[in-house]
Amino acid sequence: MRILAAMSGGVDSAVAAARAVEAGHDVVGVHLALSRAGGTLRTGSRGCCTIEDAMDARRAADRLGIPFYVWDFSERFRDDVIEDFVSEYKAGRTPNPCMRCNERIKFAALLERAVELGFDAVCTGHYASLVETPDGLELHRASDAAKDQSYVLGVLTAEQLAHTYFPLGATPSKALVRAEAESRGLSVAHKPDSHDICFIPDGDTRGWLAERVGAETGDIVDASGAVVGSHDGAHAYTVGQRRGLRLGVPAPDGKPRFVLEVRPVTNTVVVGPKDALAIGEISGERFSWAGRAPEAAELRCDVQIRAHADPVPARAEVRDGSVTVWPETPFEGVAPGQTAVLYDGTRVVGQFTIDRTVSALPAATLSAGV
Template sequence: MKILAAMSGGVDSAVAAARAVEAGHEVVGVHLALSRMPGTLRTGSRGCCTIEDAMDARRAANLLGIPFYVWDFSERFKADVVDDFVAEYEAGRTPNPCMRCNEKIKFAALLDKAVALGFDAVATGHYATLRGGSAGRELHRASAWAKDQSYVLGVLTSDQLAHCYFPLGDTPSKDLVRAEAERRGLQVAQKPDSHDICFIPDGDTRGWLSDHLERAPGDILDEGGAVVGRHDGANGYTVGQRRGLQLGRPAADGKPRYVLSIRPVSNEVVVGPKERLAIARIAGGRYSWAGEPGFDVSAPFDCEVQIRAHADPVPATARLAPIPDEERTEQHRDGATHEVVVDVDLERAEPLLGVAPGQTAVLYVGTRVLGQFTIDRALPESPERMTTAAPRLEA
């Protein structure tokens, strides 16, 4: 196959490209220039997509003997990831920019360009596996649970999966990948993993947002509507937050209080006890399926739901349903008619904690990624339990 290897400058993508070459594919390396500040340098293990990363990717490509290019996707990245991140916080939501980057940049803009240029697939260093199913390719978890990255790939569609190549999916550990990089002479063998949001390399999301959003002071309320403090901008808070609330009135029981909800229209933040963060039902739109489900998703089905990249999945029952007018909130996107509704199986799992509108929920059936949706609303209790028999699917 003719493979375009997306090379971030890290050890995973370098080894993925090396394995593609070793497998006999015709491989071309490409690094995505996403930053509009090309002089920015990486600091320790924070951030990515810098000049240093581009140079590391080029050195790896040279060692492998493959052509190498740098493609400037900075305008697309700003519009589809950075601006979306700002807009979501402005609307009182908590977005996941890595999901948007995979959806809009790495597996949309990049893959579309690769296919247009005649490549058969895009290879990345993600830890996930692809399997053939009766209705096409399926996305599954990696063999190494601790390194599994299938969650952030949950936005991929059937057409995109047909052009994906994940050479690291069956590798049992990251240590083995680093050891392989050493054997191959790759200088990035011991390079630290990047973490945090790439365009906020110092990790100070609230500080970064204060430079990109207008912030107006407002009230912090308890669940009864009493004013218990003031904030300097509701868009600087997120559901589940405890620190930095600066409450003027302590709780009657003396226990800490957490952000329960954000009201962007009235510029209010509502706080309450930790137990009020427990959620039994989530629902939302902007959904997609990672390949054909193979069954009727409008009927309740058993699955597991994961709401963060490193969270444990919990047993649940889900379905795709029309949005009732009486349940439509300001969090719903205009024009949405259907949403995915998920009930946590409280007999087998604890409620979800700290669920914020804007987060991504990924549905699994066994190891298979079924699909994903953006959470619009979360309820502490399910109005009713789904009683329809749920189809059980093979992993």
Template sequence: MKVLAAMSGGVDSAVAAARAVEAGHEVVGVHLALSRMPGTLRTGSRGCCTIEDAMDARRAANMLGIPFYVWDLSERFKEDVVDDFIAEYAAGRTPNPCMRCNEKIKFAALLDKAIALGFDAVATGHYATLVEGKHGPELHRASAWSKDQSYVLGVLTERQLAHCYFPLGDTPSKQLVRAEAEERGLQVAQKPDSHDICFIPDGDTRGWLSEHVRREPGDILDEAGDVVGRHDGAHGYTVGQRRGLQLGRPAPDGQPRYVLSIRPVSNQVVVGPRESLAIGGIAGGRFSWTGEPGFDLAEPFACDVQIRAHADPVPARARLAPILDAERTEQHRAEATHEVRVDIDLERAEPLSGVAPGQTAVLYVGTRVLGQFTIDRAVPAGAAAAAP
């Protein structure tokens, strides 16, 4: 098999490429240049797309004896990931740029180019497992749930899965991957994991947004609609936030207040007590499926839902349904006609907390990733079911 190994410069992708070579595949390494400032070094950076990362990837490819190239996808990255990130915040949503990068760059732009060049598959260092199911390829959790990355791959389609290769899916731990890298003489064996948003290397998301999203002062309201403070830009707040609210009036009971919602049209931030963050249901659009489900999505079905990369999955029931005008929120996209509705099984799990529109919810049936959607609205625990 002719394999294009996506090499980020980290230990996981280097070992994945090594395993592909060892398996007898014809392997070519490629590093994606996504930064519009290619001279950026990792000094103070916690991302994964610096020039130092490109050099680490090249050294690993040389050690493995495979051809290596750098592909400049910075323009596509800016349009599909960075600009989308800005637009989502401006619309009062809290996006996940890593999901968009996987969807639009690593498994769309990269994969399309690889197929056009005659490659059979793209190999990455993600911890996830591919299984050939009754209706085609299925995406499943990795054997080591502590390192499982199937959540961030929930945006993949059946066609993309057919050309994916995840050599690390059955590896029990990251420590074993590092040990293997040491044995292979790869210099990235002890390289720290990347984290945070790669195009905001200092981790100051609010500061970065203040330079890219117009700041409009507005009111901070309590649940009754009374003004309790002022903000200098709603995009600087996230659901569940407690600190830095600068409220001018304390709560009647003296308890802390949290951000409950952001209203982009009226430019208002709503705050309330911690218990109001408890969510019993979610719904949203921009959905996709990782393959043929094998059942009618319009009928309620049992599943698990995960709303963050490192969150625990929560038992739930879901279905695909038309959006009701009475339930449409400011976060819904105008063109959307259907949404995925999910009811959390509150008899088996605690309510979700801190759910923000714009987050990605991934649905699982057992270990299989069924698909994903972008959250547009959250239903408080105890309110009417999201998926009756």
């Protein structure tokens, strides 16, 4: 096959490209320039896609003896990922930029160009597995549960899966990938992983958003509507947050309070006890299926609401253009804008963006402030 290897400059994508070469494929490396004003150097393990990362990717490609190019996707990344991130926060939702990047950049814009240029598949260093079955291609969790990235790939469609290649899916551990990189003479063998939002490399999401959304003071209220504090910008708060609330009125029971809701229209943050974070129902209209769609309108599945959250057994229903999920045990701290990924065992069934949440507590209990 003709393979386009997306090389981020990290160890995973370098080893994935090496395995594609070793498997006998015709491989070309490409690094995506996602910012025209990126920092020259990384800071520890923060960020990715910097000039230094591009240089690391080129050195890896040279070591593998494959052609290498840098493609400027900065404008598309700005419009489809960064602007989406800002607009979601303005609307009081909590977005996942990695999901949007996979959906709109790596497996849409990049894959579209790759196919146009005659490549059969895009190779990445994601930890996930593709399984060929009589019913078609399926996306599954990786062998290494600690590194599994199937959650952030849940946005891929059947057509996109048909043109993807994940060489690391069956690797038992990241340590083995690093050891392999060292044995192949790849200079990125011990390069630290990136853990932050790539376009906020210093990790100060609150400050970054304040510059773009604005910081207007407002009230922090409890579930009954009583003012218990103030904030310098609702965008800086996320559902489930406990630290940094600076509440002037203690809870009647003396227990900590958490962010329950962000209301951008009124610039209000709602707080309450930990029990009030329990969510008994989630739903969303923006959904897609990873491979074949479910045959029935109702299905039993496991649902994961964060990249590293434990999956929760649930019942899901597809009706009237939306997906609704009822977990067997309540989710905790779910915010609109997050992505829910549905699993059947290790197989990714599909995903949806959460538009609505319903508390697991009775309405009367919530209105009383618990």
